[in-house]
Amino acid sequence: MAGISVDDLFGFAGLIDDEERSIVETVRGFGAKRLRPHVAEWFEDGALPVRDLALELGELGLFGMHLDGYGCAGASATAYGLACLEAEAVDSGLRSFVSVQGSLSMYAIHAFGSDEQKDRWLPAMARGEAIGCFGLTEPDFGSNPAGMRTNARRDGDDWILNGAKMWITNGPVADVAVVWAQTDPDAGGRGIRGFVVPTDTPGFTANEIKHKMSLRASVTGELVLEDVRLPADAVLPGVQGMRGPLSCLNEARFGIVFGAVGAARDCLETALRYADDREVFGRSLGGYQLTQAKLADMALEVGKAFLLAMHLGRMKDAGAIRPEQISLGKLNNVREAIAVARECRTILGANGITLEYPVIRHANNLESVLTYEGTSEMHQLMIGKALTGYDAFR
CATH class of the missing domain: 1.20.140.10 (Butyryl-CoA Dehydrogenase, subunit A, domain 3)
Structure with missing residues (x-):
């Protein structure tokens, strides 16, 4: 082509520094070599090789890259944004994978979790060895999450969770779910609380949502919690409410x-x-x-x-x-x-x-x-x- 690019038209080159440019080139190169040759097929098949990609994305340092410590890169917010730009230039489902892992699941644990929760999950999630999901949206509560019906009640020192979450990216393949639930203030719950739920806990199931016409190169599911018993230290201690x-x-x-x-x-x-x-x-x-x-x-x-x-x-x-x-x-x-x-x-x-x-x-x-x-x-x-x-x- 004889014309110039949009970047050149606007003179964007001077807006990013050398470190940010290196991140852009790394993610763009990975996308061109590893993702673009297959993404149309993944979209058409409605399937994504999540486990393999998680390890590769973890090796690149994309998971939780804007967080500090626990194996995270500690990059700037702008650098993280530019990485998201390059990921979504390939496919929104791939950027969503990175976002849910790092900005929802890992961020919740990093910002509000106990030292034990952080040590257990964040390094493995940063490496892509553990996959996370974020359970907030429900079948009847999307724009109004405060009305959620998922609830957690005390049973001795334990918590018992019941409810359902819908449209959960990574849900069917996750190793850990950050689940938000209504609790009884009179029982020490203090309103809506977050819980770190290993997905192999009895009573936890995740059903994949099929027949999507959008975000097909992404795994989406419904989380069902039926008398899921969690220890007292499963709650995120650093936050309460919405x-x-x-x-x-x-x-x-x-x-x-x-x-x-x-x-x-x-x-x-x-x-x-x-x-x-x-x-x-x-x-x-x-x-x-x-x-x-x-x-x-x-x-x-x-x-x-x-x-x-x-x-x-x-x-x-x-x-x-x-x-x-x-x-x-x-x-x-x-x-x-x-x-x-x-x-x-x-x-x-x-x-x-x-x-x-x-x-x-x-x-x-x-x-x-x-x-x-x-x-x-x-x-x-x-x-x-x-x-x-x-x-x-x-």
Whole structure:
């Protein structure tokens, strides 16, 4: 192609330092060599070689890379975001694997767990030898997790958990689940609490959800807890109430802010190559005004989304970011990414609906990304509350 890249158009090279550039190149290279040759097949088959990939991703240092100690890399939030961008440029399911492991499961244990919980699980999870999942969403409680029905009651020194969690990434293959449950304040529960649940505990089952049309290169399940007996030290001691799970969700949402840019960028780069190669009426498709208008508009949105992600990353590294600011990034970047994917599909024409090209796969995946970790409507309300001071969730 004779043209320049979106990165060059915006002059992005000066926005990242040498360490961040090295991480980008490492993840991008791993994606090109190990993931891209197989991801369309994984998507079509609805299967992912989770155990093998977990060890390889652990060796790369991607799991919990923004956490300190316990075998974690201790990288910056921005570097972690850039890694998520490169992972999602391959497939949203792969970024989701990294996010759930590091930003939900590991982060919950790292931020709120006991020393014993951290020592037992975090090093193995960082290496990819143990896989985690995060049990918050329920069949009837997604946007309103505080209404969860999963409960934990005391029985002597033990806890007994009952309930169900839905749409849990990694659930069917996890070794450990961080499960949030209602507890009885009169029994020392103090409201909603988190529990570290080894998945081989009697009464714990995980059923894989099949027939998905989105995030097919990702393992999703339902967790069922039937009189799951846990010792007293299974509870996360460092948090109570909704602050615990919501802070974990903010970590995962931050990864999505960057990840969505990766999916959009991959679609745009695919459309640019296709428009250059495809001849229509005897000339390159990329030489027509309507095509160039589409490409220009999409490049603008991808570039703005990246700038927003980088700005939020620097704010997070400075310890100055607020939840509603992460909502800004999640709302804008996912909304624009799915619009870019759909527009790129029009440039590819009929070829855009095949898995020979990544565009329809990204578009389908982004349908899930649009609604998980907070729907667009919920993020609009978070931003609206910040702007007006009024809580309009009810």
